[in-house]
Amino acid sequence: MPGRLxxxxxxxxxxxxxxxxxxxxxxxxxxxxxxxxxxxxxxxxMDAEDLxxxxxxxxxxxxxxxxxxxxxxxxxxxxxxxxxxVDHYRQNRRQDSKDPNDMDGYRAxxxxxxxxxxxxxxxxxxxxxxxxxxxxxxxxxxxxRFISELSPRETAQVMNRSEGAIRVLQHRAxxxxxxxxxxxx
Amino acid sequence: xxxxxxxxxIIQNHVHTISMGGESLExxxxxxxxxxxELRPRLEAAVWLRQARFAMATRPGYVHDSxxxxxxxxxxxxxxxxxxxxxxxxxPQRLAFNIITPVVLVLLIAFVVNxxxxxxxxxxxxxxxxxxxxxxxxxxxxxxxxxxGKTSLHIQYSRERLLEFTELVMEGEYEQLPASALRMEREIxxxxxxxxxxxxxxxxxxxxxxxxxxxxxxxxxxxxNVLKTTSPTNAYPQIELAINTVQSGLFALR
Numbered sequence: 001m002p003g004r005l006x007x008x009x010x011x012x013x014x015x016x017x018x019x020x021x022x023x024x025x026x027x028x029x030x031x032x033x034x035x036x037x038x039x040x041x042x043x044x045x046m047d048a049e050d051l052x053x054x055x056x057x058x059x060x061x062x063x064x065x066x067x068x069x070x071x072x073x074x075x076x077x078x079x080x081x082x083x084x085x086v087d088h089y090r091q092n093r094r095q096d097s098k099d100p101n102d103m104d105g106y107r108a109x110x111x112x113x114x115x116x117x118x119x120x121x122x123x124x125x126x127x128x129x130x131x132x133x134x135x136x137x138x139x140x141x142x143x144x145r146f147i148s149e150l151s152p153r154e155t156a157q158v159m160n161r162s163e164g165a166i167r168v169l170q171h172r173a174x175x176x177x178x179x180x181x182x183x184x185x
Numbered sequence: 186x187x188x189x190x191x192x193x194x195i196i197q198n199h200v201h202t203i204s205m206g207g208e209s210l211e212x213x214x215x216x217x218x219x220x221x222x223e224l225r226p227r228l229e230a231a232v233w234l235r236q237a238r239f240a241m242a243t244r245p246g247y248v249h250d251s252x253x254x255x256x257x258x259x260x261x262x263x264x265x266x267x268x269x270x271x272x273x274x275x276x277p278q279r280l281a282f283n284i285i286t287p288v289v290l291v292l293l294i295a296f297v298v299n300x301x302x303x304x305x306x307x308x309x310x311x312x313x314x315x316x317x318x319x320x321x322x323x324x325x326x327x328x329x330x331x332x333x334g335k336t337s338l339h340i341q342y343s344r345e346r347l348l349e350f351t352e353l354v355m356e357g358e359y360e361q362l363p364a365s366a367l368r369m370e371r372e373i374x375x376x377x378x379x380x381x382x383x384x385x386x387x388x389x390x391x392x393x394x395x396x397x398x399x400x401x402x403x404x405x406x407x408x409x410n411v412l413k414t415t416s417p418t419n420a421y422p423q424i425e426l427a428i429n430t431v432q433s434g435l436f437a438l439r
């Protein structure tokens with residue numbers, strides 16, 4: 001999406017000069033995508049919201065270094081999001097003595113959801129259960145491509161691979177997902 | 186075009202319309218019979234993910250609200266120049282609050298203390314604040330310098346003791362009378378001693394103080410005699426004692 005990229009570049013320039021409103025515009029444009037990516041890895045919506053805010057705060061703090069790296073802003077954001085998720089898992093493991101591979105323990109939700117949110121919550125839970133059985137790189141490629149709706153090019157930038165490699169990875173990941181869906185019934 | 190790329194294109198082109206019900210998965214697969222075996226499971230998985238995506242949507246209003254929070258958080262993290270920091274620290278509202286709060290607090294404390302002092306000064310023996318009245322008198326005496334000034338204050342206090350005695354009689358608080366008469370006697374003795382201590386060089390002042398004290402004691406005798414005639418008989422002994430004390434003081438003065 002060249003239009004969005006150009007707009008991003010302009011907003012980043014302003015944000016680097018200390019314009020918080022420009023950074024706010026960047027947030028509005030990218031927060032839903034980042035949120036979906038994070039929420040696809042977490043059980044709690046609240047945690048996902050907190051982590052999204054944390055990702056953008058870290059992005060703001062790292063913004064002066066961003067130009068030197070020269071990576072697209074979305075890739076830059078997703079790298080921060082991935083690190084934030086790793087930190088979150090690590091902290092969660094420290095608090096919870098359960099097996100780190102047992103994601104059901106991680107997913108236990110304590111709060112009562114409103115009635116209209118129950119079906120969406122169940123869909124979310126089912127998706128997490130199936131996705132967690134896949135290899136981490138399969139999870140990442142599927143989340144980025146189909147949940148965050150990034151293009152193959154953007155996904156390649158985030159995952160630091162070529163577009164061709166991403167297509168092959170996605171091809172295998174979709175087949176693996178279908179198999180897991182069969183197992184899950 | 187390799188297989189992965191072709192399937193990716195098909196998924197990109199059709200996944201949205203399939204998940205929205207615009208076309209069926211079967212119809213799309215039937216368009217590509219040569220790759221149907223590879224396409225079907227992947228398309229099914231992609232459609233499933235696409236539908237699950239709706240459960241991942243942000244809450245309504247979340248992005249807008251959290252943007253405000255993020256902007257204010259970033260503002261607070263920004264380093265500011267010296268003058269900006271000063272201006273941020275001392276906004277007109279904060280400045281007004283910082284000035285008004287201590288002023289109001291001091292006025293409030295002054296009002297409470299003043300009310301307490303006034304109430305104490307009007308108290309008589311037996312009142313809860315009477316002890317405070319005696320302390321205030323002691324403090325005032327301690328901060329009065331010069332023998333003449335101290336004597337004048339002692340005379341004033343002996344007049345105060347008589348007034349207390351009169352009030353106790355009028356209110357029928359007879360059990361307080363002996364202690365009150367004793368305090369009156371002590372104050373008269375203290376006044377006489379203080380009067381003796383006034384330097385002889387201050388003759389006019391001394392004469393004035395003596396005349397003042399004489400007048401006070403004479404008036405006290407008149408008042409106590411009037412009280413004696415109007416009070417019940419059980420108060421007589423204490424009033425008599427007070428009259429004798431004042432008369433002794435008057436004799437000593439002469």
